[in-house]
Amino acid sequence: MLRIAVPNKGSLSEPATTMLKEAGYRTRRTGRELVLVDEANRVEFFFLRPRDIAVYVGQGTVHAGITGRDLLLDSGVSAVEHLPLGFARSTFRFAAPVGTMTSLEDITGRRVATSYDVLVRAFLAQRGVEAQTVHLDGAVESSVQLGVADLIADVVETGTTLRAAGLETFGEPLLSSEAVLITTERHRDEPGLSTLVRRLEGVLRARSYVLVDYDVPVDRLERATALTPGIESPTVSPLQNPDWVAVRAMVPRKDINRVMDELYEVGARAILVSSLLACRL
Numbered sequence: 508m509l510r511i512a513v514p515n516k517g518s519l520s521e522p523a524t525t526m527l528k529e530a531g532y533r534t535r536r537t538g539r540e541l542v543l544v545d546e547a548n549r550v551e552f553f554f555l556r557p558r559d560i561a562v563y564v565g566q567g568t569v570h571a572g573i574t575g576r577d578l579l580l581d582s583g584v585s586a587v588e589h590l591p592l593g594f595a596r597s598t599f600r601f602a603a604p605v606g607t608m609t610s611l612e613d614i615t616g617r618r619v620a621t622s623y624d625v626l627v628r629a630f631l632a633q634r635g636v637e638a639q640t641v642h643l644d645g646a647v648e649s650s651v652q653l654g655v656a657d658l659i660a661d662v663v664e665t666g667t668t669l670r671a672a673g674l675e676t677f678g679e680p681l682l683s684s685e686a687v688l689i690t691t692e693r694h695r696d697e698p699g700l701s702t703l704v705r706r707l708e709g710v711l712r713a714r715s716y717v718l719v720d721y722d723v724p725v726d727r728l729e730r731a732t733a734l735t736p737g738i739e740s741p742t743v744s745p746l747q748n749p750d751w752v753a754v755r756a757m758v759p760r761k762d763i764n765r766v767m768d769e770l771y772e773v774g775a776r777a778i779l780v781s782s783l784l785a786c787r788l
């Protein structure tokens with residue numbers, strides 16, 4: 508049976524569970540279940556701390572897992588990214604009290620508070636910057652005010668937490684992170700893993716595309732389908748009125764309003780947009 512590690516807490520937990528549910532897998536009923544066997548899909552899910560997931564995957568005791576790219580890099584484990592999952596997007600940045608630091612050189616000799624020591628030390632070593640790290644479990648933003656560090660290196664999404672602590676980012680981001688499905692080279696071809704990956708890809712596609720249907724006069728068909736080329740090719744069906752045809756195609760969700768405006772300009776009418784529940788392309 509395929510063994511998959513799923514985050515049990517924190518920012519990754521709920522979206523990971525939602526995604527697996529949309530991919531047709533069983534989900535746990537309470538936050539207390541540690542293991543869930545999905546007999547129908549031949550998968551066993553283990554609910555583990557997000558930070559530990561790379562360790563379990565790296566050791567090979569589970570075949571794959573969902574974690575953050577930043578957590579994977581900080582673990583130092585030789586697991587590999589198999590599929591980016593598009594949620595828990597964040598950047599990892601240095602931040603210091605407003606107006607005090609502008610470049611990496613300013614870090615020299617200072618104390619950097621972080622929960623991601625391995626990642627931060629590797630970054631500083633690579634840039635030849637000598638500094639001390641102070642390990643904290645969380646709420647890292649408070650460390651400067653409380654005097655245990657001079658600056659921090661932490662996850663930034665909206666920047667709200669930083670601002671509340673009187674800090675601002677400086678220098679280039681250490682990395683961009685998001686949730687990722689990880690595995691090891693030796694488990695990459697595990698039976699069932701390719702099915703899980705295909706299902707998750709289906710969910711990602713269904714989230715990023717919509718289905719558009721419209722009617723268009725035959726003499727404008729070419730201009731209209733140039734706007735909606737679809738993935739392979741749009742479906743064109745005859746209508747009772749021989750001067751018109753119906754078209755159906757997938758369109759990136761982010762483009763749909765512009766595409767609808769342009770279709771209307773071209774002469775398309777009855778433009779209908781629907782969400783996709785799932786797909787396999």
Ligand SMILES: Nc1ncnc2c1ncn2[C@@H]1O[C@H](COP(=O)(O)OP(=O)(O)OP(=O)(O)O)[C@@H](O)[C@H]1O
Nearest residue numbers: 516517518519557575576595596597645662664684
């Ligand atoms: N505010 C956020 N926005 C987006 N991603 C985030 C945010 N906070 C944490 N993450 C991401 O979630 C993962 C961190 O997992 P972690 O379990 O530490 O989440 P958490 O929300 O910080 O949980 P905890 O409540 O235990 O601190 C990392 O990949 C990190 O980049």
Ligand SMILES: O=P(O)(O)OC[C@H]1O[C@H](OP(=O)(O)OP(=O)(O)O)[C@H](O)[C@@H]1O
Nearest residue numbers: 645646647662663664665666667668669
């Ligand atoms: O840029 P923002 O939108 O403010 O989000 C970033 C904050 O979110 C996370 O904190 P979390 O709530 O997980 O608390 P923690 O620091 O204790 O992990 C992260 O560690 C940052 O502190």
Ligand SMILES: [Mg+2]
Nearest residue numbers: 517518645646
């Ligand atoms: Mg946190």
